[in-house]
Amino acid sequence: MAVPVESTLPSTATDAVQTVEMPRVARRGGSIAFISGIVFLVVAIAIPLLFKNFLVFQFTQMLVYAIAILGLNLLTGINGQFSLGHSAFYALGAYTAAILMDQFSVSYVWTLPAAGVICFVAGFLFGLPALRLEGIYLALATFALAIATPQILKLSPLEHWTGGVQGIVIIKPDAPPGIPLNQDQWLYYFTLAVGLLLYILARNLVKSRSGRALMAIRDNPIAARSMGVNLALYKSLAFGTSALYTGIAGALGAIIVQFVAPDSFTLVLSIAFLVGLVVGGVGWLPGAIFGGAFVLFVPNIAEGVSKGLSGAVYGVILILLIYLMPTGAAGFVRSVLSRIERARS
Amino acid sequence: MELLGQQILAGIATGAIYACMALAVVMIYQAIDHLNFAQGEMAMFSTFIAFQLMLWGLPYWVAFPVTLVVSFIGGVLIDRVVFKPIHDAPILSHVVVFIALLAILNSTAGFIWDFTVKAFPSPFGSAPLFGSSLISAHQAGMIGVTLLLLILLFVFFRYTRIGLSMRAAAANPVSARLVGVRVGWMNALGWGMAAAIGAIAGILIAPVVFLEPNMMISILLYGFAGAVLGGLTSPAGAVLGGFLVGIVENLAGTFIPVIGGELKLPIALMLIVAVLVFKPSGLMGRTVVQRV
Numbered sequence: 001m002a003v004p005v006e007s008t009l010p011s012t013a014t015d016a017v018q019t020v021e022m023p024r025v026a027r028r029g030g031s032i033a034f035i036s037g038i039v040f041l042v043v044a045i046a047i048p049l050l051f052k053n054f055l056v057f058q059f060t061q062m063l064v065y066a067i068a069i070l071g072l073n074l075l076t077g078i079n080g081q082f083s084l085g086h087s088a089f090y091a092l093g094a095y096t097a098a099i100l101m102d103q104f105s106v107s108y109v110w111t112l113p114a115a116g117v118i119c120f121v122a123g124f125l126f127g128l129p130a131l132r133l134e135g136i137y138l139a140l141a142t143f144a145l146a147i148a149t150p151q152i153l154k155l156s157p158l159e160h161w162t163g164g165v166q167g168i169v170i171i172k173p174d175a176p177p178g179i180p181l182n183q184d185q186w187l188y189y190f191t192l193a194v195g196l197l198l199y200i201l202a203r204n205l206v207k208s209r210s211g212r213a214l215m216a217i218r219d220n221p222i223a224a225r226s227m228g229v230n231l232a233l234y235k236s237l238a239f240g241t242s243a244l245y246t247g248i249a250g251a252l253g254a255i256i257v258q259f260v261a262p263d264s265f266t267l268v269l270s271i272a273f274l275v276g277l278v279v280g281g282v283g284w285l286p287g288a289i290f291g292g293a294f295v296l297f298v299p300n301i302a303e304g305v306s307k308g309l310s311g312a313v314y315g316v317i318l319i320l321l322i323y324l325m326p327t328g329a330a331g332f333v334r335s336v337l338s339r340i341e342r343a344r345s
Numbered sequence: 346m347e348l349l350g351q352q353i354l355a356g357i358a359t360g361a362i363y364a365c366m367a368l369a370v371v372m373i374y375q376a377i378d379h380l381n382f383a384q385g386e387m388a389m390f391s392t393f394i395a396f397q398l399m400l401w402g403l404p405y406w407v408a409f410p411v412t413l414v415v416s417f418i419g420g421v422l423i424d425r426v427v428f429k430p431i432h433d434a435p436i437l438s439h440v441v442v443f444i445a446l447l448a449i450l451n452s453t454a455g456f457i458w459d460f461t462v463k464a465f466p467s468p469f470g471s472a473p474l475f476g477s478s479l480i481s482a483h484q485a486g487m488i489g490v491t492l493l494l495l496i497l498l499f500v501f502f503r504y505t506r507i508g509l510s511m512r513a514a515a516a517n518p519v520s521a522r523l524v525g526v527r528v529g530w531m532n533a534l535g536w537g538m539a540a541a542i543g544a545i546a547g548i549l550i551a552p553v554v555f556l557e558p559n560m561m562i563s564i565l566l567y568g569f570a571g572a573v574l575g576g577l578t579s580p581a582g583a584v585l586g587g588f589l590v591g592i593v594e595n596l597a598g599t600f601i602p603v604i605g606g607e608l609k610l611p612i613a614l615m616l617i618v619a620v621l622v623f624k625p626s627g628l629m630g631r632t633v634v635q636r637v
Contacts, residue, residue, distance in 0.1 A: 082440060084382075129622040136380050137625065139440050140569055141618055143382060147566050148614040155611070267562065271444055278441055311452025318445035322438050323430060 360591020376535020576630020
C-alpha cells in the first residue's frame with residue numbers, strides 16, 4: 001500500500017523546481033517581494049502618525065496576533081503538525097510577562113525573552129509526547145490543552161501568582177525618555193520591531209538546513225527519516241519554536257492590553273489563530289500579517305452585522321476558504337504575481 | 346470506605362454522560378476515520394431542537410423521536426454537503442472544517458436561543474432512586490439508556506447486512522467498493538447515526554447540566570477522554586472508558602484536595618495525554634499497523 005503523501009500546499013519543493021527552470025522569473029518575483037516588503041515597512045511606520053490612539057492600539061494588537069500566527073505557521077505550515085492548543089502557549093507567555101512585571105518589577109522588555117524561553121521549554125516538553133501522536137491525535141491532545149487552560153490558570157495553588165479569576169493588572173510602559181511618542185505609539189513601534197525581528201529569524205530558519213528538514217518531515221516523514229533526519233528531535237524543536245513565537249506574542253499582548261485573566265485564553269483564541277493561519281495561507285510566512293488583520297477586524301464587522309454571530313461568520317468564511325481558496329492569501333498573492341509575469345512577457 | 350463507594354457510584358452516574366458522548370465520537374470515528382470536534386455542538390443543537398419542539402407544545406415522547414429523525418437527517422446532510430467535497434483533502438482541511446462547524450453551530454444556537462441557561466425536563470423524573478440519595482432516577486435512566494444503545498449498536502453492527510457494510514466501508518473503502526458497498530452513503534449513514542446518538546446524549550445530559558450553547562464543550566472533552574481511554578476503534582471500549590472517566594473524575598475531585606472544584610478539566614487533559622502516550626490504542630481498541 002502506498003504511503004499517503006500529504007502535501008498541504010503547493011509545497012516549497014515545487015517552488016524550488018520552478019526556480020531551477022526559470023531563474024529570470026524567480027529573480028523578478030524576488031524583486032517584487034523586495035518592493036512589497038519596502039512598501040509594507042513604509043506603511044507600517046506611517047500608521048501611528050496617521051491614526052488616532054485607539055486605532056494604533058488595534059494595529060498593535062493585529063501585529064501581536066500576526067506574531068502568534070507566524071508561530072503556528074512554523075508548526076503547521078512548515079512542519080505539518082497540528083495545534084489547536086496555541087492559546088495555552090499564548091496564555092503562558094502573557095502570564096509570564098504579567099507575573100514578572102507585577103511581582104518582580106522586571107522591565108517589560110526583559111519579559112519577552114523570559115516568556116520566549118519558558119514557552120520554548122513548555123512547547124518542547126509538550127512536543128515530546130506529541131511526536132508519538134500523529135495528525136488527528138495531536139489535534140485532540142492540543143484541543144484538550146486549549147479547553148483545560150482557563151481552568152489550570154484558575155487553580156487555587158497558583159492563585160498567589162496568577163491572581164485566580166481576577167487576573168493581573170499591569171501598568172502600561174512609557175516610551176523611553178527622549179523619544180517624543182505617546183504610550184500607544186511607542187508600544188506599536190516596539191511590537192513592530194519585535195515582529196520584524198521574529199519574522200526575519202523565521203524566514204532564515206525556513207531557508208536553513210533545519211528548515212528543509214522540517215519541511216521534509218511535513219512532506220514525507222518516512223522518507224525524511226530514511227535520509228537521516230531525527231524526527232523526534234526536529235518535531236519537538238518545531239513545537240518548541242512555535243510555542244516560543246506564540247509565547248512572545250502573548251507577552252506583548254499582555255503588555256499592550258495591560259491585563260491578563262484566565263477567560264481571555266479559551267479555545268476561541270486558538271480557533272482565531274487557526275483561522276488566521278488558513279486565511280494567511282498555510283506555509284507562507286508573510287501571510288501571518290493578513291491573518292492577524294483578519295482575526296482582529298472581521299469579528300468586529302461580524303458583530304456589527306449581528307451581535308453574537310461572529311462565530312458563525314468565522315465558520316462560514318473558514319469553510320468557504322477551504323473549498324475555494326485553500327491556499328489563503330498566499331494563493332491570491334501568487335496568482336496575482338503570476339498574472340503580472342504573464343502580462344510582462 | 347463508604348465515601349469511596351458513594352463516589353464510585355456517583356462517578357458511574359456522571360460517567361453515563363461521558364459514555365454517551367464517547368459512543369457518538371467513536372461512531373463518527375468508525376465511519377470517517379476522523380475525530381469530530383463539532384460532535385458536542387451537534388448534540389447541543391439537537392437538544393435545542395427538542396427544546397424548541399416542546400416549546401411549541403409537543404409532548405416529550407413526540408419531540409424526542411422527531412429530534413432524532415431531524416438530527417439524523419442533519420448528520421447525513423453535513424456529510425453530503427460539507428464533507429463529501431473535501432473527502433480526499435489533507436487532515437488539516439478536515440480539522441479546520443470541524444472547527445468551523447463548531448463555531449457555526451455554537452454561535453447560531455446562541456443567536457437563536459440566546460446564552461441564558463434553560464431548564465430541560467427529564468423523562469425519568471429527578472426523584473432519588475429507591476429513596477437512596479446516591480443516584481437519582483434520571484441518572485439511573487441515563488445509565489440504562491446508554492447500555493441499551495450499546496447493545497442495539499452491537500446487534501446492528503454484528504448481525505445486520507447494513508451494519509456489516511458500514512464496517513467494511515470504514516475498514517477498507519477500496520475493497521468494500523469493489524464488492525458493491527456504497528462507501529459514500531455508508532459514511533453518510535455513520536454521520537447520521539452519530540448525530541442521532543449525539544442527540545440522545547444531549548437530551549439525557551441537558552436535565553443535569555442545563556441547556557445553553559456552551560454546555561457541551563467540557564463534556565465533549567470528557568467524551569474524547571473516554572473514547573481515547575477505551576480505544577477509538579471500539580464502541581464498547583468507549584462506553585467503558587466513559588464510565589471510567591466519570592469515576593476517576595469523581596475520585597480525584599474528592600480525594601485530591603487541589604483539584605476539587607466544579608469541572609475538573611485538567612484531569613481530562615492529563616488522561617488524554619497519558620493514554621495517548623502510554624497506550625495509544627486504548628483499553629479495548631485494536632492497534633492499527635501502517636504498512637509502508
